[in-house]
Each structure stands twice: as structure tokens, then as C-alpha cells.
Amino acid sequence: KQEVTQIPAALSVPEGENLVLNCSFTDSAIYNLQWFRQDPGKGLTSLLLIQSSQREQTSGRLNASLDKSSGRSTLYIAASQPGDSATYLCTPDEYGNKLVFGAGTILRVKS
Amino acid sequence: EAQVTQNPRYLITVTGKKLTVTCSQNMNHEYMSWYRQDPGLGLRQIYYSMNVEVTDKGDVPEGYKVSRKEKRNFPLILESPSPNQTSLYFCASSHRGGNTEAFFGQGTRLTVV
Numbered sequence: 001k002q003e004v005t006q007i008p009a010a011l012s013v014p015e016g017e018n019l020v021l022n023c024s025f026t027d028s029a030i031y032n033l034q035w036f037r038q039d040p041g042k043g044l045t046s047l048l049l050i051q052s053s054q055r056e057q058t059s060g061r062l063n064a065s066l067d068k069s070s071g072r073s074t075l076y077i078a079a080s081q082p083g084d085s086a087t088y089l090c091t092p093d094e095y096g097n098k099l100v101f102g103a104g105t106i107l108r109v110k111s
Numbered sequence: 112e113a114q115v116t117q118n119p120r121y122l123i124t125v126t127g128k129k130l131t132v133t134c135s136q137n138m139n140h141e142y143m144s145w146y147r148q149d150p151g152l153g154l155r156q157i158y159y160s161m162n163v164e165v166t167d168k169g170d171v172p173e174g175y176k177v178s179r180k181e182k183r184n185f186p187l188i189l190e191s192p193s194p195n196q197t198s199l200y201f202c203a204s205s206h207r208g209g210n211t212e213a214f215f216g217q218g219t220r221l222t223v224v
Contacts, residue, residue, distance in 0.1 A: 031208075034212065034213060036215075041199075041218070041220075042217060042218065043201060043215045043216055043217040043218050044201065044203075044215040045215075046212050046213065046214070046215075049211075049212050089154075091213075093213075097142045097144075097159070097161075097205055097207065097208075097213075098156070098159075099144075099154075099156070099203070099213060101146075101153045101154040101155075102153060103151075103153050104153070
């Protein structure tokens with residue numbers, strides 16, 4: 001059974017810092033991996049989708065890497081802002097469309 | 112605008128009173144699913160549907176029913192709600208195949224007293 005671990009569980013940083021959020025998963029046979037953010041009491045917003053054949057994906061200040069063989073993904077956030085405060089979820093997709101969630105990383109960026 | 116719409120957003124009900132949470136998507140997605148989110152347990156899949164009239168159990172299906180009569184709609188039915196079904200529920204949709212982005216609704220916060 002696929003298990004997802006995200007480290008750290010929580011992170012509090014001053015505005016402007018570059019951040020690294022880590023994700024590990026136990027079964028490397030995945031179709032893709034998606035990073036989401038969730039604001040308190042709200043839905044999930046997709047940030048980046050990395051297909052299994054890709055090694056990284058970039059969108060603005062966000063960069064996500066994928067090392068399928070070792071079961072790891074990293075989300076890099078450059079020049080963090082208070083608006084980045086949210087819970088970040090790493091989600092490998094197995095069987096095609098089957099998302100498995102970890103507990104997430106709670107990020108707080110202080111102004 | 113591409114979106115997944117859930118209704119209601121908030122619901123308080125009593126034990127045993129049947130309820131339905133609706134989910135609709137406007138992206139012509141084949142795949143739809145329901146998740147519940149609980150503190151310390153993360154998001155867990157309840158049911159999913161690969162296409163019209165095709166549904167299957169996820170990881171925590173007990174106490175829930177679903178139907179997929181139309182491609183755009185995927186309602187979640189609680190025939191006899193119990194307090195342990197108090198949770199935050201999310202509907203999601205995506206194209207089939209596994210290499211496409213999943214879209215989530217805004218969530219339904221259900222309280223069963």
C-alpha cells in the first residue's frame with residue numbers, strides 16, 4: 001500500500017526565504033505526482049503536475065522535482081511571501097487517477 | 112471557468128436522516144471521486160467513478176453510496192448518517208489516464224449530531 005511522508009510537518013519562516021518541502025513515497029510505480037496547496041477550510045489548488053517521465057516542473061516561483069526510483073519529490077519555493085502560507089500536499093497518482101495523500105506540510109510565512 | 116462545484120458547503124444534520132451532497136464538473140472529465148478529510152488522517156478516498164455508470168469503492172466506503180448517471184454529476188449519498196461521518200468532504204475530477212491534473216471542489220463540511 002502506497003504511503004506518503006512529508007517533511008517537515010510544519011514550517012515557519014520570515015518573508016523572502018527560499019524553502020524546500022520534502023515528500024517521500026513507498027511505491028515508485030506511479031503515473032505522476034501532483035503538488036497541491038490547501039488554504040484553511042478550503043479546497044485543494046493544483047500547483048504542479050510532474051509526469052512519471054519528467055524529472056522536474058516549474059511554475060513561477062515554484063519548482064518541483066521527482067526522483068521516481070528513490071521515491072522522492074521536492075517542492076522548492078523561491079522568495080517566499082505571506083500569501084504562500086498554506087498546507088502543501090504531495091500526491092502520487094497510482095493506477096492512473098488514484099491519488100494518495102500524506103499529512104502535508106503546514107507553511108507559515110511571516111511578514 | 113473550469114470548476115468542480117459542491118453543494119451544500121456546510122451542513123448540520125441529525126443521526127439517521129438521509130442526505131445527499133452534490134458534485135458537478137464542467138470539464139467533461141471521465142473520472143470523478145469523493146474524499147473525506149479528517150485531522151491526523153489526511154484525505155482518504157471514499158468512492159470513485161471511471162465513467163458513466165461505472166463506480167467502485169475507495170479506501171473508506173462504509174456508510175456511503177454514489178451514483179453516476181450523467182458524466183458531469185457524481186452525488187454522494189449518506190443513507191443513515193452517523194456522528195463518525197462528521198468530516199470535510201471533497202469531490203475531485205480529472206480526465207482518465209493518470210497524466211492529467213486533478214481538480215477539487217471547495218469542500219462540504221458535514222456535522223452529524
